[in-house]
Amino acid sequence: MPFPTGTSRRRALAGALLALGLTVAASGCNSGANGGGAPDTIKIGLLASLSGTYEAVGTEIRDGFELYLKMHDNKLGGHKVELVVADEGNGAPTAVPAATKLIKQDRVHVLTGIVGGGSVAAVYPLLTEAKIPFVGSNGRPELKDVARIWTTSYLSDEPGEAIAEYVRDNVKGEVFAIGPDYQGGWDELRGFTDTFAKIGGRLANPDGKTLWTPFPATTNFTPYFAQIKASGAEAVYTFYAGGAAVDFVKQYAQSEISHLPLYAAGFLTEGGVLNAQGEAAKNIYSVLNYSPDLDNAENRSFVAAWKEDHDGSPTTYAMASYDAAAVLDKAIGAAGTNPTPEEINNAIAGLGQIDSPRGTWQFSPTTHSPVQKWYLRQVRQDGRALSNTVVGDLATVGG
Amino acid sequence: MTGYAARVTDAIDPYLIPALDGVAYGLLLFVAASGLVLCFGVANILNLAHGTLYAVGAYTVAALADGGWASLLLALAVGVVAGAGAGGLLAGLLAPVARRDHLTQALLTFGVALAGGALLVAAFGPDSLPVRIPAALEGTVEVAGHRYAAYRLGFIGVAMVIAVLLALAVTRTRAGMLVRAAVDDPEMVASLGVNPARIRIGVLCTAGALAGAAGVLGAPIIGPAPTTADTVLLLSLVVVVLGGLGSVRGTLLAALAVGEIQTLGVALAPTVAPFLLFAAMAAVLAVRARGLPGRGLRLRWGGTT
Numbered sequence: 152m153p154f155p156t157g158t159s160r161r162r163a164l165a166g167a168l169l170a171l172g173l174t175v176a177a178s179g180c181n182s183g184a185n186g187g188g189a190p191d192t193i194k195i196g197l198l199a200s201l202s203g204t205y206e207a208v209g210t211e212i213r214d215g216f217e218l219y220l221k222m223h224d225n226k227l228g229g230h231k232v233e234l235v236v237a238d239e240g241n242g243a244p245t246a247v248p249a250a251t252k253l254i255k256q257d258r259v260h261v262l263t264g265i266v267g268g269g270s271v272a273a274v275y276p277l278l279t280e281a282k283i284p285f286v287g288s289n290g291r292p293e294l295k296d297v298a299r300i301w302t303t304s305y306l307s308d309e310p311g312e313a314i315a316e317y318v319r320d321n322v323k324g325e326v327f328a329i330g331p332d333y334q335g336g337w338d339e340l341r342g343f344t345d346t347f348a349k350i351g352g353r354l355a356n357p358d359g360k361t362l363w364t365p366f367p368a369t370t371n372f373t374p375y376f377a378q379i380k381a382s383g384a385e386a387v388y389t390f391y392a393g394g395a396a397v398d399f400v401k402q403y404a405q406s407e408i409s410h411l412p413l414y415a416a417g418f419l420t421e422g423g424v425l426n427a428q429g430e431a432a433k434n435i436y437s438v439l440n441y442s443p444d445l446d447n448a449e450n451r452s453f454v455a456a457w458k459e460d461h462d463g464s465p466t467t468y469a470m471a472s473y474d475a476a477a478v479l480d481k482a483i484g485a486a487g488t489n490p491t492p493e494e495i496n497n498a499i500a501g502l503g504q505i506d507s508p509r510g511t512w513q514f515s516p517t518t519h520s521p522v523q524k525w526y527l528r529q530v531r532q533d534g535r536a537l538s539n540t541v542v543g544d545l546a547t548v549g550g
Numbered sequence: 551m552t553g554y555a556a557r558v559t560d561a562i563d564p565y566l567i568p569a570l571d572g573v574a575y576g577l578l579l580f581v582a583a584s585g586l587v588l589c590f591g592v593a594n595i596l597n598l599a600h601g602t603l604y605a606v607g608a609y610t611v612a613a614l615a616d617g618g619w620a621s622l623l624l625a626l627a628v629g630v631v632a633g634a635g636a637g638g639l640l641a642g643l644l645a646p647v648a649r650r651d652h653l654t655q656a657l658l659t660f661g662v663a664l665a666g667g668a669l670l671v672a673a674f675g676p677d678s679l680p681v682r683i684p685a686a687l688e689g690t691v692e693v694a695g696h697r698y699a700a701y702r703l704g705f706i707g708v709a710m711v712i713a714v715l716l717a718l719a720v721t722r723t724r725a726g727m728l729v730r731a732a733v734d735d736p737e738m739v740a741s742l743g744v745n746p747a748r749i750r751i752g753v754l755c756t757a758g759a760l761a762g763a764a765g766v767l768g769a770p771i772i773g774p775a776p777t778t779a780d781t782v783l784l785l786s787l788v789v790v791v792l793g794g795l796g797s798v799r800g801t802l803l804a805a806l807a808v809g810e811i812q813t814l815g816v817a818l819a820p821t822v823a824p825f826l827l828f829a830a831m832a833a834v835l836a837v838r839a840r841g842l843p844g845r846g847l848r849l850r851w852g853g854t855t
Contacts, residue, residue, distance in 0.1 A: 204776065206676035332824070365824035370772060370781060373571040374817035381564040394775045397678045401773075405690050405699035407567060423677030427773065430688075 191489050193230040195479065196237065196253035198274070199264040199472075203241040204393065207423045208266050208468050212288055214457075215465065215472030216263065219480070222456055227476065228483025235259060239266055243273035250274040254281045260492050261286060263475045268292040268307075268334065275300070284496035286479060288472040291520060292334075299496050302520040303478060304471040305440055305549070307335055310416035311343025311388070313525035313545045314438035316350055318343075318414050324385030325355035326414075329375060331366035331391055339390035339416050347388075355384035370398050376406040384408075390416040397427045404431035412436065417539070420530050422466040425537055432530045432537060440521070441467040441509040442528050442541045450508035464538065467509075474507050481505070515549050522549035567696050568817040569810065574702040576809020577709035578771055580802050581764040582782050583789040584716060585637075585757035587801045590790060591733065595644060595754070596652045598659040601783030602666040603633050603758050607765020608774035609670055612679040619684050626766045633762020634755045636666075641754040645747070663779060671776050678775035687770075701770050708767060716760075717798050729753060788827065792834055 197216055200209030213236055225232055235257045237249040246265070253259050254277055261284050265271050268290035275294060278285050284299045291302045318326060326347070330340040340361045344354065356362055364375060379387060387408070391399045396419045403409060417439025420432050443454050443464035453473060457465040465473075482498040483490060490498070504511050512523035524547045528539040582604055589597045607629035614625040640662065647654045687701040720726040732739045732749045740746055764782075765774075772778060785808065793804035811830050816823045 206671070206776070210676070362820065367777070368824065368827075371571070371575055371812055374568040374813045374815075375820075377564050377568050377817050378820065394678050394777050397773065397775070401770075402699075405697075405701075407697045409690070409697070423675075427678035427680045427775075429680045429682075 190230045192233050193227060193261075193483060194233045194235060194257060194259045195227075196235050196250075196257060196259035196262045197264040198237050198239050198246060198250055198253060198262060198270075200240060200266045201236070201238040203245075205239075205241070205266045207393075208289065209239060209264075211422065211466050211468040212264050212266065212472040214461070215288070215469030216476045218453075218456055218460070218469070219473045219476030222452075223476075223480065227480045228486070230483055230489075239264070239270055242267050242269050246270035247273050247277070250277055254278070254283065259283065260490075261479060261495060263479070264288055264472065265290055271300075281492075283492040284499060286475045286499070288475045289468060297519045300519055301478070301499055301514060302518075303474040304467070304521070305523070306518065306520050307338030308342030308345075309548045310438045310525065311339055311341070311390070312346045313548045314388075314414060314416075314527065315343055315346035315352065317438075317527060317543075317545055318386065318388060319347060319350055319352040322386040322412070325353045325383070326386045326388055327355040327379045327382055327384035328361040328388050329379070330361055330363060330389055331369070331395060332363035333366045335392075336363070336366060336390060340388075343388050343416075355379075355382040357382060367395065369395065372399050372402045373406065376403065376408050379411070380407045384411060386412045386414060388414045389419065392418040392421075393424065396420070396424045400424075400428040400435065401431045414438075417467065417528065420528075420539055422468065425530065425539070426463075429537070433532070435530045436542075437528050437530075437539065438525050438545055439467055439528060439539070440523050440525055441470045442526055442539050444533075444538065444541055445508065445510065445526070447508070447510060449506050453508040463536075465508075470508050474505065474509075477507065478502065478505060512549075518549075520549060523547065563695075565814060565817055566694055567698060568813040570693065570698060571702065572810035572813035573806065574706050574709075574809070575771070575813055576806035577706055577713070578764070578768045579785055579789050579808055580805035581709050581712055582761065582768065583786040583793070583805055584713075584798070584801055585760035585764070586786045586790050587793065587798070588753050588757045588760070591797075595750075596655045596659065597640065597754075597757070598656055598783065599636075599640060599663040599666060600659075600757070600761055600786060601779035601781070602663045602670075603636050603761035604765040604768070604772075604782040605667070605670055605774060605779040606632050606636055607762040608681075608769040608772070608778055609674050609679065609765075610762070611766045611769045612674070612681050612774045615682050617682040617684060622684060626763065629762040629766035630759045631762075633765070634759040636762075637754040637756070637758020638751060640758070641751040644754075663783070667776065667779050670779075674774070676776055678773055681769045681773055683770055705767060705771070712763070713798075713802060720798060725752070788831055792831060 197213060199212040200206055201213065220232060220234065235253055237253050239246045239249060250262065253262060262278065263286045265274065265287050266289050271287060271290050272292045278299060284301065287302045289304050291304065291306055294300055328340055328344050330336040344361055362375060362378065400419065403413060413435045415435060415437045417437040420428065420435055420437050421439065425432055454465060457469065478499060481502055482495055485501065486494040486498040502514065504513050510524055512521045515522050525545040526541050527543040527545050529542045530537055531540045533540065586597060586600045589595050610629040610632055611625040614628060615621045640659065643658065643662065644655060647658060683701060687704055689700050690697040691700045691703055720729065728739065728744060729749060732746055736746045772781060789801060789804045789808055792807065793801035808827065811826050815826045819826065
């Protein structure tokens with residue numbers, strides 16, 4: 152074996168120094184926990200997509216949580232909060248190392264955020280191992296054990312479930328169901344088609360099944376619109392989000408079926424996509440658990456505070472993350488001085504009604520997701536901008 | 551007899567608009583991919599930053615167009631210049647590795663694409679942006695009893711003009727002849743006193759200008775968003791592979807085929823829609839390793855002739 156050359160020796164030395172630096176940094180982070188006496192700082196880890204495809208949603212989730220802290224003197228339940236933000240990226244491959252860092256190195260008491268359902272599923276074993284609660288504010292896959300998993304947003308099949316009855320009562324004829332071919336699309340559309348069929352609604356789809364479009368490959372929806380025209384449908388129900396929502400809505404407005412009423416899960420016209428869709432989005436009906444024009448005290452102060460730092464109105468993503476902070480505020484306050492993660496988790500279970508910008512809601516004891524009211528919204532002109540205006544209440548769904 | 555004719559018309563009718571849309575979509579892909587073909591066929595450079603140049607054009611029109619004709623033309627001019635400039639920049643970056651293999655070029659241009667994409671998101675934000683076009687193009691027009699987007703119909707005309715101009719430029723102008731000569735015999739062109747490096751720069755600038763123009767004109771169809779560059783690059787590469795690497799006519803045929811597969815094909819066989827495009831690509835490659843037949847201009851690329 153040759154004697155180490157100058158370069159390789161230098162490289163080995165650099166590696167050793169790096170390892171040493173990391174060790175020092177890690178131990179530095181760990182010290183200071185459990186000092187006793189005065190309320191300690193509580194460490195909260197927020198994981199959200201701050202880069203990549205879901206950057207827009209991830210940024211809203213971070214900003215919603217930070218806004219709550221800003222409005223409450225950077226305290227939750229009387230404890231000063233140290234918020235550690237990490238980037239989830241595009242999904243599980245980037246989410247897991249980021250979550251590992253938050254849990255193992257930063258030793259957070261609670262984890263919140265997470266945009267993608269796939270990321271939640273991948274991070275789940277880490278949470279179970281570390282026994283810390285997760286108060287998610289967006290994605291939510293099917294999980295066997297939700298003892299430490301809480302969600303402030305919704306389950307994917309609930310929007311469709313909430314709007315089905317309204318569509319049956321207001322459409323004279325059959326409805327065409329179309330959606331993207333992936334887990335999120337299957338859940339969203341199943342919520343609608345199952346409930347719709349159960350209450351006697353009829354689908355216009357030739358085989359009675361939802362038409363699936365390849366995701367994310369589909370950028371041109373014209374051939375699908377031709378099929379909808381041929382089916383003789385009187386209305387369309389759909390779910391798309393992000394870039395696909397922009398393409399779908401813009402092309403729908405210029406298609407042969409532009410005169411058919413379009414009903415959708417709220418994400419079709421929520422947030423930044425509405426700006427890109429412009430006039431094409433006008434009159435679209437959507438169902439969602441939130442709208443910035445809801446008339447209640449919580450929402451008025453939330454929207455006003457949001458607009459101090461942002462150009463547009465807050466989205467449901469920001470609202471759910473704001474509520475995650477509100478949930479932790481109440482739970483940490485109820486869990487006593489210097490609570491352990493386990494005590495915080497037990498306190499969340501006993502919370503009861505939560506006042507929120509969306510109206511009052513509570514966690515379902517079985518699914519740990521909200522039992523909440525859903526709203527029917529329509530895209531209308533609001534001054535110079537378009538906005539999702541609430542036009543009515545739909546069902547209360549959840550659990 | 552009339553009953554039979556009516557039945558035939560009824561059977562064809564639902565597929566008219568998808569077929570027409572396939573032409574519009576195919577021509578968009580042709581304009582987008584033609585720059586890539588020039589790069590590959592002439593400069594022998596695999597430019598994976600091509601989709602990013604399209605995105606530059608698309609963001610340009612989103613930033614400049616205000617719904618008037620003048621601003622649309624201004625955006626087209628700025629988009630073309632920006633695309634050409636970016637192409638020139640690429641030529642400069644690629645100069646040191648001009649004689650290296652395609653893998654080196656691919657890595658370099660892919661890095662440029664990633665960095666460029668991040669810069670675009672930093673400058674314009676992570677959301678899809680709206681593109682305001684003149685009101686006359688915003689609406690719909692009646693085509694054989696069907697409604698169809700006016701912009702897409704207009705785009706078909708403009709793209710055909712671009713295709714004809716491009717074919718004429720390559721076959722009839724001195725620059726086009728030099729370019730073809732540089733492909734056939736670079737040493738002979740060099741001995742005539744023309745620097746092949748300058749031809750390469752010219753080709754990359756032209757390719758960039760084409761991508762920029764495609765981005766401006768195509769933005770109402772494939773709009774500016776963080777995913778735009780990837781979508782356009784992928785579809786352009788499919789077109790280049792199907793088109794037989796370096797023939798304008800082959801590229802046009804391939805682009806139209808991809809357009810029809812993506813629209814008419816999906817309308818006819820929705821259940822296999824996810825696989826149609828790549829199944830067609832595999833079939834063409836299996837039958838004819840060099841892509842669809844395309845005569846006329848032949849821009850060969852190094853090593854295969």
